[in-house]
Amino acid sequence: MKLTDKKIIQAKPREKEYSLADGHGLILLVKPNGGKYWIHRFYFENKRIPMNLGVYPFISLKESRQIHLNNRLLISKGINPKELKENEKKSREKELLNTFESIAEKFFEDKFKPSTSPSTWKKIIPFFSKDIYPMIGKMPVNDIKGVHIIDACKKIADRGSRESAIRVCRKISEILSYATMLGLSNGNVANGLSKTLPKPIKGNYNATTNPKDFGEILRKIDSYQGFNPIIKTCLQIMPYVFTRQGELRGMRWDELDLTKGVWVYQVSKTKTSHAVHLARQVIELIQKLVPLTGGTEYVFISDRGRGNEFISDSALRNYLRKAGVSQEQTALHGFRTSARTIADEVLEVNTDVLEIQLSHKNPKDRHGGAYARAEFISQRKEFMQQWADYCDDIKRRTS
Numbered sequence: 001m002k003l004t005d006k007k008i009i010q011a012k013p014r015e016k017e018y019s020l021a022d023g024h025g026l027i028l029l030v031k032p033n034g035g036k037y038w039i040h041r042f043y044f045e046n047k048r049i050p051m052n053l054g055v056y057p058f059i060s061l062k063e064s065r066q067i068h069l070n071n072r073l074l075i076s077k078g079i080n081p082k083e084l085k086e087n088e089k090k091s092r093e094k095e096l097l098n099t100f101e102s103i104a105e106k107f108f109e110d111k112f113k114p115s116t117s118p119s120t121w122k123k124i125i126p127f128f129s130k131d132i133y134p135m136i137g138k139m140p141v142n143d144i145k146g147v148h149i150i151d152a153c154k155k156i157a158d159r160g161s162r163e164s165a166i167r168v169c170r171k172i173s174e175i176l177s178y179a180t181m182l183g184l185s186n187g188n189v190a191n192g193l194s195k196t197l198p199k200p201i202k203g204n205y206n207a208t209t210n211p212k213d214f215g216e217i218l219r220k221i222d223s224y225q226g227f228n229p230i231i232k233t234c235l236q237i238m239p240y241v242f243t244r245q246g247e248l249r250g251m252r253w254d255e256l257d258l259t260k261g262v263w264v265y266q267v268s269k270t271k272t273s274h275a276v277h278l279a280r281q282v283i284e285l286i287q288k289l290v291p292l293t294g295g296t297e298y299v300f301i302s303d304r305g306r307g308n309e310f311i312s313d314s315a316l317r318n319y320l321r322k323a324g325v326s327q328e329q330t331a332l333h334g335f336r337t338s339a340r341t342i343a344d345e346v347l348e349v350n351t352d353v354l355e356i357q358l359s360h361k362n363p364k365d366r367h368g369g370a371y372a373r374a375e376f377i378s379q380r381k382e383f384m385q386q387w388a389d390y391c392d393d394i395k396r397r398t399s
Contacts, residue, residue, distance in 0.1 A: 003028060005061055008036065026068040028056060038064040040071055044080050051082040098184045100144060100175070101137035104128060107175045117268065118250055118310060126312045127168045131155050141176065141185040149190050153197055162200040169194040207334030209341040214239075215394030217325050222395065224323035230292060231311055231319050233285050234300045238316075238335050240282050240388045242357045244268065245332040249310050251299040258283055267359045274359045277381040279388030343387060353379050 003022040011020060013034045019027040025041040038053035053059060053067050071081040113121055128137075135152040136144055149172055157165035172190045179185035208214050221235050238248055247268055255265045261283055263276045278286075286299060293301045298310040316332055330338065340358060343349045357380055 003061060008056060008061065011036065022061075022065070022068075024068070024072065026053075026064065028064075038067075040068050040081075042071065042075060042081075044075060049080070049082055051085075098141055098179070099138050100141050101128075101133050103141060103179045103182075103184060104132075104137075104172075104175045107178045111178060112171075112174075122249070122310070122312050123164070123246075124167055124171055126314055127156055127164060130314075132168065132172070141179050144176075144189060146189045146193055149193055150196060153193075157198050162198050165197050166194045166200070169197060207330050207337035207341075209338060209345070211342055211346055211394050212398065213329070214338050214342060215391075215398040217330055218391060218395040219398045220323045220325050221320070224319070228303065228311075228315070228319075230289065230300050230303070231315050233289055234311060235316055235319055237282050237285055238332075239339060239391055240279055240384070241276050242336060242339050243276060243359070244336065245313060245316065249300055249313065249316070251310075252297055253294065253299055254297075256286065256299070258286060269359075272359075275377075276357075277384045279385045281388045281392065339387065343383075347386065347390060349383055349387075350379065353383055356380065357383070 003020055011030050013032050017029060017031050019029050021027050027039050029037045029039050036056040038059055040051045040053055042049055053064050074081045132152050136148050153165045153169045173188055176185055176188040176190050180188055218239055256263050261278045263278055264273060267274045289299055293299055297308045300311045302309045302311045313332055340354055343354055
């Protein structure tokens with residue numbers, strides 16, 4: 001006779017466990033402690049196999065019958081339902097270990113970092129620990145939906161970093177493609193999602209070209225206290241040297257000759273060697289870092305990195321904002337614009353000297369840049385000290 005809920009409720013525990021049959025191998029096992037368990041007993045390949053279906057009343061009579069029916073359908077197709085369930089459980093346990101963060105970190109170490117310069121990956125990886133991992137880092141990759149990725153990237157865009165948000169979204173797509181290739185993901189749900197994010201607002205980098213305002217920015221950088229001295233020194237040097245901020249952040253000790261006062265590095269855009277003559281002020285600032293970072297690869301080493309990494313652009317921006325320098329006053333790249341304009345309009349420096357100092361190609365030079373670099377070497381050295389002294393002067397006048 002088929003079971004009913006009334007019969008099940010009335011089934012009292014006995015000294016020994018006993019079972020109540022519902023038919024075709026579905027039974028309710030009643031334990032001495034009062035526990036009631038659904039069991040499906042079936043034959044597969046001439047072996048009698050018991051399969052636990054769950055505990056009553058968490059699994060109701062109706063639900064147990066449905067599971068039982070599904071099992072019988074599988075058996076009729078030559079599939080062992082107990083073995084299938086165990087395999088699915090193991091697969092899910094393995095899947096839970098394949099979180100987005102674990103796969104992303106493997107991708108960064110094995111694929112991204114080895115084939116990319118530090119100045120490039122430093123623009124992307126910090127966003128993952130700050131914005132992406134807190135939202136989807138612990139999720140198995142197969143549980144991630146497109147909406148999760150959009151929500152995480154939109155946080156970055158909403159702070160005004162629209163271009164970075166798009167870069168990060170594209171990188172997430174690369175990571176999921178990597179996971180799919182390894183057989184860890186069922187597909188790339190991030191493919192094409194970057195197109196749905198807000199587009200960057202086109203325009204020049206914010207920069208002041210007023211000497212008085214520029215001096216005020218320099219004063220704020222100098223006077224702000226209570227922050228990482230490595231980050232502060234990097235920002236103090238930035239207005240003096242005319243380089244791109246990523247190139248300065250990646251300054252290496254083996255590129256420097258402080259005795260001769262010169263820094264020779266490879267320009268990120270042109271992949272050519274470029275020499276920067278260091279003013280007395282810059283040499284003094286760098287020498288102060290010797291006890292702090294002299295034993296590392298980079299002059300501006302990060303204390304938050306996972307290895308030998310230099311500071312990020314976001315660390316510099318955070319310092320500027322805390323020092324009271326707004327985004328409207330200057331962007332990091334704006335220091336080059338300010339220096340170029342003020343040196344030209346106020347100090348009336350030779351335009352060719354400025355262009356070469358900025359590591360731009362000199363349109364008048366037909367010798368691939370080598371002739372111009374050699375021709376203006378003394379002028380550039382003299383100018384760099386003149387410019388540093390001028391910066392100190394306008395900074396003092398704002399105090």
